[in-house]
């Protein structure tokens with residue numbers, strides 16, 4: 309199967325499952341984030357307008373967890389950085405994750421389509437600032453100095469994901485589309501496999517703990533934990549190239 313893909317650009321889509329083995333929760337697994345909090349309470353602009361303190365508390369806790377010493381990239385993140393270094397035809401990682409584990413592992417061609425937990429955005433002047441502290445209603449914007457409008461720089465339901473033109477362009481040109489650790493429940497990311505398959509004629513592969521919602525769109529599937537299966541798959545790809 310990997311020997312079919314000897315050349316051509318690769319697009320890798322990652323989701324929460326790739327960071328599970330790093331100690332971060334997924335969303336829709338039985339013990340996932342959405343089993344503890346409701347989407348409509350923390351992940352929409354309306355929720356933020358209604359109860360900003362609750363939304364800040366949710367993201368402050370996740371930011372602190374991300375920055376704790378026991379969260380680090382796992383072998384799957386490192387394997388994708390290795391793929392980028394050694395694949396001659398170009399690799400773009402598109403992540404739905406707002407953590408910084410791909411960067412810490414060394415991936416440089418990376419798009420955070422759902423934003424980044426370690427950035428804050430001012431709803432007043434729109435300035436985006438690198439951010440590691442807690443956010444609150446009294447946090448002033450470093451640019452315009454106004455308080456009350458700072459929010460995590462993440463994409464909530466009903467908002468438009470980031471860099472969509474660049475993503476669709478890369479998918480249109482890819483020879484191989486790899487999806488890792490995403491349940492395929494959230495659009496537009498869930499539709500990327502169809503774009504890759506039908507418009508680019510790409511080979512499509514899913515690496516996940518269990519088949520995703522769109523599993524029939526993939527040519528191949530490797531089921532198992534990302535920390536084990538992604539390094540092995542990258543080895544096979546590089547050996548076959």
Ligand code: BJW
Pocket residue numbers: 322323324325326328329334335336337340351404405406422462463464465466467468469472488489490491492493494495496515516517518519520532533534535
């Ligand atoms: C492992 C593993 C291991 C576990 N190893 N694997 C009705 C009303 C309003 C909106 C809509 C509507 N109907 C449809 C919509 C659109 C909406 C949507 O899709 N809703 C559906 C839920 C119904 N989408 C949007 O609103 C998006 N915007 C949009 O569409 O704009 C329009 C537009 C698009 C394009 C161009 C122009 C216009 C925005 C979506 C924003 C998503 N935001 C969140 C939260 C913010 C970030 C954060 O706080 O972290 O992003 S929701 C959450 O889901 C998060 C994730 O990035 C996203 C995807 O989740 P993911 O990564 O797939 O995680 P899980 O938990 O679902 O899956 C984990 C997988 O890993 C599982 O399969 C496990 O088996 C596996 N796994 N351990 C390997 N060790």
